Amino acid sequence: MTLALRGEKLSRTFSSPAGDVRACVDVDIQVAPGELVVVRGASGAGKTTLLNLLGGLDRPTSGRVWIGGVEATTLDEESLALLRREQLGFVFQSFGLIPILSAAENVELPLRIARTAPAERDERVAEALRLVGLADHAAQRPGELSGGQQQRVGIARAIAARPHVLIADEPTGQLDSRTATTVMDLIGELVHTRGIAAVVSTHDPLLVQRADRVIELHDGRITSESVGTDAAASVPVPLASGNGGPPITRAEARAARALMPARDEVTS
């Protein structure tokens, strides 16, 4: 069986005026189709860094990444963008929706970038909105939707191109706990009924209950890994203060990058 995602000895060091930051250190990770892996850890533990590396949004300082069996680390930017688009769907804490577009137009955007034929685009947008329970809200703009609905549009956009892997970075970080549960249920259902693999970072113990595997990160390293019922039973990591604030420019830039076409491509 081809793994949906694989990282081998992944390390990422950032240079900063205060010195080097080892945000990811020798991480080995494998994700199978239909598996929901939750990455958990305190603020600054390296969750976003790891997801960025696995999703081909950033390059490791050392180590290798395979996306759907293709080694991503050796690809040039253009091929990597194509691989991302074919294999991956991204969901972000900040939703990353375009305010002037309707829900349907937001969901359609990656399909336009991929030059999917208009009839198929319509079909996939309708399917994705139906799957997230928003078929009746297609014409509404993000500002006219609740936070939970906006995140469901974000998920619809991520799955519209029928990716093999969903990468979701704190998808419920901006939602109240009841809405977060709905979004978590949706992700769990998509993974377990449609065979999509997912890597989800969260502080939310509710999502952990839906995980097939929970990976704990501390200072960029995997400190523990639990499977199945153990995963649900494991103790949540305490949060560092100051976490969970509003999205920052770096996060928004990343959301844009995940959607960006490869160089020279034009939307039609």
Ligand SMILES: Nc1ncnc2c1ncn2[C@@H]1O[C@H](COP(=O)(O)OP(=O)(O)OP(=O)(O)O)[C@@H](O)[C@H]1O
């Ligand atoms: N581009 C960057 N330049 C410098 N340091 C960075 C950069 N990106 C991340 N870091 C540092 O790497 C470490 C891990 O950051 P990361 O965002 O991956 O953590 P996280 O677990 O996702 O945190 P949070 O839960 O707060 O989002 C932190 O110390 C962070 O400051």
